[in-house]
Amino acid sequence: MTTEVLKAPLVVEFPFTRSLGPVQSAFLTGLREQVVLGVRTTDGRTLVPPVEYDPVTADEIRDLVQVAPTGTVTTWAWNHAPRRGQPLGTPFAWVLVRLDGADTALLHALDAPGPDAVHSGMRVRIRWAAERTGAITDIACFEPDDSVIGGEAADHDGRFESMVTGIVASARLDYTYSPGRAQTDYINALAERRIVGERCPACRKVYVPPRGACPTCGVATAEQVEVGPGGTVTTFCIVNIKARNLDIEVPYVYAHIALDGADLALHGRIGGIPYDQVRMGLRVEPVWTEGGRYPDHYRPTGEPDADYETYKESL
């Protein structure tokens, strides 16, 4: 029998807060002020964008220079289908641009009508973003420019009013998560108020939740075994801090529960009993709420406590 594996959207999103060193701080603050800075290497080359250590000698470098907002395309690539987060929403060219006065090239976008209007060696200039915060995106993009090569690198102290010392770089990636065959079967069974594990063909241990492999033997598991619903608390802790977005009153008990027939304890919340009366050996069973696809918590069954010998292997 093959069942359709489960799938769900998974979004990973994070605002990375990054601090800047002295050179990056000067460069990005400069962009906010429409000034492009580079840094001189030990052998006298000018790097734009600037870095704090010489890529050849690894010497710490701090000598800043100002370069021109005009430059020459060293290579390019036409992007007819811009993707999320890229500098322009209309088709554009990715370009490496060597700004006048610099010896290295900066990666950015070039706004041009089409690939026929772009070539290596063409002259371009910076188009500044209307609102600038001290980030590489303060350069909105480059645009074609007919100027001749102009501008020598000139010394600059890198100081501006209210220096930018950090950036927040937002990142978002979209996935479609699938838990694979074994966990799909487990999750589907939970929705039917059954708990299924898988038995290792070699050591005969029953794993729940199953992940399709026996971590001891390193072999695939496939034989499904229904376990529980009853189980035994093997160990537990009392949670005293309320988690954000969690609608459970503290203190509550979180426990390891060895379901009958399973060789591995799973974990779950214990309800239906005062927190200070939960104990090792307590017999519990899962509780599904109305329409719930998985057990909300476990509650005492009222049976006598299990003998330690019966669950010590699952601790």
Added chain:
Amino acid sequence: MTREIAVVAFAQTDHRRTSDELSEVEMLMPVLHEVLDRTGLKTSDIGFTCSGSSDYLAGRAFSFTLALDGVGAWPPISESHVEMDGAWALYEAWTKLLTGDTDTALVYAYGKSSPGSVRDVLTRQLDPYYVAPLWPDSVALAALQAQALIDEGYTDEPALAAVAARSRADAQANSHAQLRGSVPHGEYVVHPLRTGDCPPIGDGAAAVILAAGDRARELCERPAWIRGIDHRIEAHSLGVRELTDSPSTRLAAEKAGAFERPVDTAELHAPFTSQEVVLRKALRLGDDVRVNPSGGALAANPIMAAGLVRIGEAAARIHRGESDRALAHATSGPCLQQNLVAVLEGEPRHVQ
């Protein structure tokens, strides 16, 4: 002290566009079993285990720890992981064997690109201050390199198309490959690269067993001895690098001993047609060298495993007696930023 170390077995999955019916460990396990079966070893016989993968492909932190279920990590084993292509995991295992601590090592790598958008995912490995905020995708960066090569007269679009055609024709003989035979060269993805110049996006895994000295001879009829292996990196800023060349590949090859004698086979990890042009030049490969008989990364490019597959394919050719001295290359990062070169040899065969 030098210890002789060899690749004694190699296995890989069929590489496919999606494998969402399988978790990572479910995808990986058949490959682990196959490579162990080839040598008759059990997981408990393995002295050191090292793996390569990336959490960013799955979008889940520490996803690689679940893959350990596939190698039987109880009782405790000696294990390590690199957040890189498995070729670098092999490098770590090789150094471990050099120490004499153990005689055998299992190296595996896997990547499922299907859950996410790999072009976007790979932007997260870029310089986070100046480059990543612009979200230049992996094809765009390769296209900048390709245009630089065209501008310098090192190649042109028909020559790139020929690289693609040759790779996928060779892949006909590789039952694991994802793209085989006559594949349309297609529309531009990012000019000047067309779909045919780009690798397929897919899921796959690979595993290799290394063994030292006589242990290798016991486990394999004709071990693929690692004569040298080295890896080098270049500046992360693309505008600092000479994109039409790969000095790091050349230096790694030199340190690995690749230039001491000619090789007959080269498995190059060149996900884009234009990168094969760069690598052939950097490695000074003549037309007499068989390049990517497996079809290379243009036929199957499971991210994080494709480099290990190159070493495995080169070794397998030596195992089968189809090569005597092979070069294997792996890359990581945009526009061939990091490069690893291994030189593999079979023992000389008596002339009939």
